[in-house]
Amino acid sequence: MQNINFDTWKRKNHYKFFEKVDNPQFNICLNVDVTNFFKFVKSNEISFYYSMIYASTYVMNQIEDFRYKIRNGEIILHDKLQPSFADMGPSENLFKIVSLDLESNIIEFSNKAKEKSIKQTNYFPETNVNQDELIYFSCIPWISFTSISNEIVMNKEDSIPRISFGKYFNDNGKILLPYSIQVNHMLLDGVHVGNYIERLQKFLNEI
Structure with a gap:
């Protein structure tokens, strides 16, 4: 973890520009191609x-801006981000929120996520989790949506990415x-989200 000198930070002026708005969050929805990824998941019998x-967190960790x-x-x-995801038995x-560290490989993570979700009896996250290191994940597997909105915390410092x-x-x-994907415009722009999506698609294609 590293504290950044705001006065010399290259994003200082952009941060101050978006700091003036009431809610600096922005959201982008798109379709990603999971054809090859789907085959990989099925052949390895994982969720x-x-x-x-795993794929989303792994790729996001490779981009410093996030x-x-x-x-x-x-x-x-x-230094790193970790996932916190909604899951349902x-x-x-009723959903519950499960948080855990990213494992070294996708198969190990998938198995541990399943195990922790089954064992977890409380609905909401552990209080000892560092919220600043989280990415929030949710899934609506019943709907092929074209747009979605998330709950809004009226706090300009809310900089936790939300992925659905x-x-x-x-x-x-x-x-x-x-x-x-929803992010804070004080920290990130469309170019950063575009870079993230390109890297994610490459990961999904090549796994």
């Missing part, structure tokens, strides 16, 4: 949901996944 969480967070007016660069229509998946669908021989 598609947990595996997409690891900047705002805390008490200061800019902090974190088979017996009730929808129901994947077939389109001309490809399997596409509705994918939403």
Whole structure:
């Protein structure tokens, strides 16, 4: 973890520009091609949901801009991010939020995520988790959405990325996944989200 000198930070002016708005969050929705990724998941008999969480977190950790967070007016660069995801058991229509570290490989992570989710009895996150290191994940596997909104915390320092998946669908021989990403404009612009999506698509294609 590293505290950034705001006066010499290259994003200082952009930060101050978006600091003036009431809610600096912005959201982008798109379809990502998971054709090859889907085959990988099925052949290894692991969860598609947990595996997409791994892929998204792994790629986001490779981009420094996404690891900047705002805390008490200061800019902090974190060493890593970890996922915190909504999950639902088979017996009730109530979700729980599960958080865990990213494992060294996708298969190990998927198995550990499944194990922790099954064992976890509380609905909401552990209080000892560093919120600044989290990425929030959710999934609406019943709907192939074209747009989605998230809950809003009216706090300009809220810099936790929010990623949502929808129901994947077939389109001309490809399997596409509705994918939403929400970030804080004080820290990130469209170019950063574009870079992230390009890297994520490359990961999904080449795994």
